[in-house]
Amino acid sequence: MYILYTKAWQQAWPIVNVSLGGLVVCTVYIFSTFSLPELITCPDRSQTYKIACIDTNDTFTLTSSVANISGRSDVFINTGSDSPRLSVYNSGLHSGTSLVREAYTNLSQQYHDVEIPPLAYAPGSKVAAAGASTGSNVLTFQSYISYPDITVVEIDTIISDLYQEESYINFLPEVGSFALVYQDARTFFETRDTKFDVISMMVESVNTTLAPFVDESTSLVYTTEALRTYVDALDTDGYLLLQQFHISGELGDAMIHKVLGSLEAALDPAAAAALQENIILYSYAFSAAPDAQRFLGAIYKPDGFSVADTEQFTTWIDKNNTRASVTSGARITVLHTPDGTQTYDLFFSDNKRATLAAFSNTSIITDDKPFRHLVTTLPFPRQYYLLILLSVGLLTLLLAAYSKRAVEQSSQLPVAFGIGLITFGLQYVLYYKTAAFIGTSLIYFSVFLLIPLFFGALGGYFSYKLRQWHAVSLVVMSSVVAGYLLFSATLSLSPIIVFLLLTVLFVFSGMVFPLLLSQATTSEDRLLMYASNMGGGGAATIMVISLHAVIGWVYLFSILFGILMLSFIYLFYLFSKR
Amino acid sequence: MYIAINVRYDYYYLSLMPPIDFVYISKFTSLFFAAFLSMFIFQLVTRLTEYVFMFHQGVLLLSSALVGASLALVGVLFLPQAYKAYYLKLLPLLVMGSWLVYLVIFVTTQSLVIHFVILTILFGALFLLITQNIHLPPNQFTAVELLGSFIGAAGLVLLSFFCLRNG
Numbered sequence: 001m002y003i004l005y006t007k008a009w010q011q012a013w014p015i016v017n018v019s020l021g022g023l024v025v026c027t028v029y030i031f032s033t034f035s036l037p038e039l040i041t042c043p044d045r046s047q048t049y050k051i052a053c054i055d056t057n058d059t060f061t062l063t064s065s066v067a068n069i070s071g072r073s074d075v076f077i078n079t080g081s082d083s084p085r086l087s088v089y090n091s092g093l094h095s096g097t098s099l100v101r102e103a104y105t106n107l108s109q110q111y112h113d114v115e116i117p118p119l120a121y122a123p124g125s126k127v128a129a130a131g132a133s134t135g136s137n138v139l140t141f142q143s144y145i146s147y148p149d150i151t152v153v154e155i156d157t158i159i160s161d162l163y164q165e166e167s168y169i170n171f172l173p174e175v176g177s178f179a180l181v182y183q184d185a186r187t188f189f190e191t192r193d194t195k196f197d198v199i200s201m202m203v204e205s206v207n208t209t210l211a212p213f214v215d216e217s218t219s220l221v222y223t224t225e226a227l228r229t230y231v232d233a234l235d236t237d238g239y240l241l242l243q244q245f246h247i248s249g250e251l252g253d254a255m256i257h258k259v260l261g262s263l264e265a266a267l268d269p270a271a272a273a274a275l276q277e278n279i280i281l282y283s284y285a286f287s288a289a290p291d292a293q294r295f296l297g298a299i300y301k302p303d304g305f306s307v308a309d310t311e312q313f314t315t316w317i318d319k320n321n322t323r324a325s326v327t328s329g330a331r332i333t334v335l336h337t338p339d340g341t342q343t344y345d346l347f348f349s350d351n352k353r354a355t356l357a358a359f360s361n362t363s364i365i366t367d368d369k370p371f372r373h374l375v376t377t378l379p380f381p382r383q384y385y386l387l388i389l390l391s392v393g394l395l396t397l398l399l400a401a402y403s404k405r406a407v408e409q410s411s412q413l414p415v416a417f418g419i420g421l422i423t424f425g426l427q428y429v430l431y432y433k434t435a436a437f438i439g440t441s442l443i444y445f446s447v448f449l450l451i452p453l454f455f456g457a458l459g460g461y462f463s464y465k466l467r468q469w470h471a472v473s474l475v476v477m478s479s480v481v482a483g484y485l486l487f488s489a490t491l492s493l494s495p496i497i498v499f500l501l502l503t504v505l506f507v508f509s510g511m512v513f514p515l516l517l518s519q520a521t522t523s524e525d526r527l528l529m530y531a532s533n534m535g536g537g538g539a540a541t542i543m544v545i546s547l548h549a550v551i552g553w554v555y556l557f558s559i560l561f562g563i564l565m566l567s568f569i570y571l572f573y574l575f576s577k578r
Numbered sequence: 579m580y581i582a583i584n585v586r587y588d589y590y591y592l593s594l595m596p597p598i599d600f601v602y603i604s605k606f607t608s609l610f611f612a613a614f615l616s617m618f619i620f621q622l623v624t625r626l627t628e629y630v631f632m633f634h635q636g637v638l639l640l641s642s643a644l645v646g647a648s649l650a651l652v653g654v655l656f657l658p659q660a661y662k663a664y665y666l667k668l669l670p671l672l673v674m675g676s677w678l679v680y681l682v683i684f685v686t687t688q689s690l691v692i693h694f695v696i697l698t699i700l701f702g703a704l705f706l707l708i709t710q711n712i713h714l715p716p717n718q719f720t721a722v723e724l725l726g727s728f729i730g731a732a733g734l735v736l737l738s739f740f741c742l743r744n745g
Binding site: 002003006009010011014016017020024027031036039040041044067068069071072091092193212254284384387391392394395396398402441443445446447449453454455457458460461462463464465491510513514515517523526527528529530532534535536537538539540541542545 | 586588611615617620621624625627628629630632633634636637638640641642643644645646647648649651652653655656664667668670671673674676677681684686687690691705709712713715716717718719720721722723724725727728731732735737738
């Protein structure tokens with residue numbers, strides 16, 4: 001339609017138009033006939049564990065592909081094993097597998113009772129599960145606990161979609177047997193006074209494709225401050241169950257340190273000192289293959305584990321070790337038990353802890369530095385920085401070369417680059433602070449961009465209408481808002497308040513670039529400023545991620561906002577003089 | 579306070595304009611559609627990237643593509659005048675062509691560098707479409723560009739949420 005509108009087709013040879021038209025028809029046909037998992041080919045299975053590398057066959061078939069605001073969810077049914085399984089992948093990442101409901105009535109070394117151990121949970125326990133896991137964690141707790149009162153906190157609406165399909169019903173918990181709340185887990189716990197007997201969550205995925213870089217997910221749901229909220233919501237004789245991916249070797253240990261260190265920091269001093277006696281750690285894999293993906297399970301019980309808990313756990317481990325053969329079966333390795341039979345010395349021995357910290361990043365995860373799995377010193381592999389630096393370097397050279405020819409405002413080009421760096425950087429930083437809790441995903445970030453786009457448009461338009469007192473008021477108001485965001489716990493604020501705070505900052509930041517453009521008298525100058533600005537915008541993300549990991553959100557936000565403020569004052573001054 | 583820009587002077591000075599024979603509805607229409615298209619495509623690319631790349635790989639890919647597109651934007655200025663004018667007239671076709679090539683690359687390879695190159699071309703072409711209107715007063719240019727981008731992005735989000743079921 002756009003080509004017709006611009007009449008660009010009139011400029012090309014007919015054969016080009018016909019070829020492009022034919023290709024469009026073919027593309028529309030292919031993408032409307034086949035779903036993405038059927039279309040994408042994976043050249044090397046080791047490159048990613050996203051859905052692109054999943055082979056479908058007669059017993060493992062794609063049954064639904066549902067697009068939603070968080071991307072798309074692909075649903076598979078696997079009939080190749082003893083019990084049919086339903087698996088859901090969200091935007092290519094595995095989010096949960098569920099057996100047919102009957103298989104849960106007598107769990108025995110199956111997929112799900114390897115994840116969550118049977119302990120002495122009291123009948124009628126109040127359970128909160130962060131994440132639905134396709135209903136499997138609900139079914140597991142229902143098989144362990146008599147008359148459980150289960151609440152699932154989820155942000156993805158796929159569970160409701162699954163209940164719409166008759167063929168999936170047998171894989172899911174019975175309707176009404178649990179409460180489903182669509183909300184982010186941290187807000188759920190921060191905005192309620194309810195106490196729970198069991199809180200269970202999968203603590204995040206990890207990027208194993210960039211070894212030794214393992215910082216796939218960054219979120220405010222699993223920071224020290226978040227863990228403090230969950231512990232506060234736990235009854236003293238309750239259980240906090242945490243699970244995460246666990247890679248082998250030193251980096252895997254560093255990841256465990258991050259979780260344990262964050263949990264330790266979340267507790268009061270007395271409880272922190274007793275952590276060693278109140279926690280169970282185990283590592284598990286679903287196959288005997290040496291390179292099988294392993295997972296870490298951690299169970300914390302503030303009041304200590306009872307004899308019944310220990311007996312149940314020991315029985316569970318013995319049963320597994322007896323059944324698992326050399327070549328198949330789940331593998332559970334106990335890392336730490338409260339009775340001292342097994343001690344995870346790498347964390348609980350001060351010397352060993354210090355030794356590991358000398359070689360890996362074992363610092364705790366906080367709201368200020370929420371990179372969960374950042375166990376390396378750099379957030380990216382070095383070649384990533386090279387790619388950006390080369391591009392920016394080349395852009396700088398081209399701009400310098402062209403500036404020598406004719407451009408009048410060449411001295412403003414670095415300013416344009418800097419403003420791109422700051423305004424785009426600020427968007428990213430504010431996303432981390434206000435929206436990261438809904439899950440760090442490229443799609444959520446792109447949806448978040450709607451706010452700076454719309455309010456930046458308003459700011460851009462009004463930038464030329466400002467009187468001096470408008471500008472002063474705006475500076476004061478933006479400073480107050482920035483200060484409020486800096487010192488308040490945004491996750492506890494109403495989303496509407498957070499949204500209003502963001503609108504002020506994005507209206508303000510939207511005013512800066514037009515004021516700079518006004519310094520240019522020719523379109524050529526403006527074009528180069530625009531290019532320079534976008535170049536800065538492209539470089540902003542890597543700058544923010546790198547600095548964020550080093551200096552933390554508070555300093556980074558303060559620096560970016562401070563520079564933006566000074567830029568606005570300087571440019572408004574120049575604009576006023578014209 | 580309002581600065582009047584000599585649109586007609588700039589129009590001929592830059593000689594980038596008018597590269598496209600737009601159906602003249604308003605002076606903002608072409609900018610609005612170009613911005614709409616750019617953010618609509620950006621959102622689509624984001625969703626596809628999220629599907630096969632890890633989060634930080636995707637962030638880096640889109641960021642580096644923005645820098646690459648800026649490179650393409652400046653690079654075009656070095657073209658000889660005659661080629662430049664013709665090239666700019668064909669821009670919408672280049673956008674479509676590079677989008678189709680991107681789709682082929684998306685389903686056949688997960689090479690970060692190849693994705694970077696094609697996204698550089700795609701976004702470079704989109705930026706060029708947008709900057710054909712840079713002669714407009716800066717505040718109006720920014721406002722219309724961001725508003726068009728907003729509607730493009732919101733359109734894709736709504737489309738994916740309400741329409742693309744079981745697709």
